[in-house]
Amino acid sequence: MAKVLYSATMSLDGFIAGPGGDMSWLTEFIGEPNPTADGIVERIGSILVGRRTWGGDDPNKGTDQEGAFGGAWHGPQFVLTHEPPPVAEPDTVFLTDLTEAVAAAKQAAGNKYVNILGADVARQALEAGLLDEILVFVAPVLLGDGTRLFTHPGGTKIKLDRLAEDAFWYEVVR
Template identity: 65%
Template sequence: MAKLLYAFSCSVDGFIAGPGGDMSWLTPYLGPDPLVDELIPRIGALLVGRRTYGGDDPHRGTEGEGKAFGGGWEGPQFVLTHRPAAAAPDVTFVGDLEEAVTAAKEAAGGKYVNVLGAGIARQCLEAGTLDEILALPVPVLLGDGVRMFGHPGGRTIRLEVLRPNWYRVVR
C-alpha cells in the first residue's frame, strides 16, 4: 500500500520557503543529490497544496507540463484546493483532503505519495495520514519565512529514525 511521505528541502533553521513563500533561496543549492535520485523512482504520485502548485518554485515553468523535481519526475498529481487552476496533464484538483489522499494513494500503487507544501503536510499530520518525513537540510539560515512545521501553542509529534534525515511518524 502507498505511504504518504513529506520530503522537503529546508534551511538549517527550519524554513522551507522564505518570506512570502519565496523559494528562490533554494536555486543555488539545486543539483545532484544521491538521496533525491534514489527517491524519485519510488514516487508514484504527488499530493500538492494549492499555494505550492501555483507558487514560487525554483523549478518554475515545468509544473504546467505535469513535471516535478525540475522535470525529473512525471506522473499523477493531486492538488488539494477549492480554487482549481487551468487544466494540466496528469493534474487533478480535489476539494477534500480525504478524497485527495485516497486518490493519490490509489494512483501511486505501492509507491510513495510525495506531499508537497507545508500546509497540506500539516493537514495530513493532523488527520493522521502522514507516514514518513524526509528532511533535506540546506546549508543556509533564512531567519524568516514558511516553517517546515508550525502549530500555534506547540504540539509534539514523535518521530522514529529510519535512516539519517528520514523518519516514520509515530501514532
C-alpha cells in the same frame, strides 16, 4: 499499498520557503550529490500538493529543470484546494477534501510513495493521521523568515522514529 511521505528541503533555521513563498534560495543547492535525494524520485508514484505550492514560486521556472524535483518528476499530481479551476491540466486532479485527495493519490501511486509538497497540506495530513513518513534535506543556509517545515500554533509534540542513519528520514509514530 502506497505510503504518504512529506519531503522537503529546509534551511538550517527551519524554513522550506523564504518570505512571500520565495523558493529562489534553492537553486544553488539543486544538483548537489545526495544518494538519498537522487533515488527518491523513482520511488514516488504520485504527488499531493497544496494550491499555494502548486501555483507558487518555482526556482527553475523557464528552464529544463522546471517542476517538482528539479523537473525530474513526471506523473499524476493531486492539488488540494478550496477553489478548483474550471479546466484541469494534464495529469493534474484538483480535489477539495483531504481524505479524498490522499485516497486518490494513493491509488495512483500503487506501491510507491505519495509525496506531499507544501507545509500546510503536510500539517493537515499529519493532524488527520494520514502522514506516514517525513524526509528532510537540510541546506546550509539561514533564511530568517518564511514558511516553516511544520507549524502548529500552541505547539504540538509528534513522536518520530528514525528510518535512515544517513538522512533525516522518519516514520510518524501513531
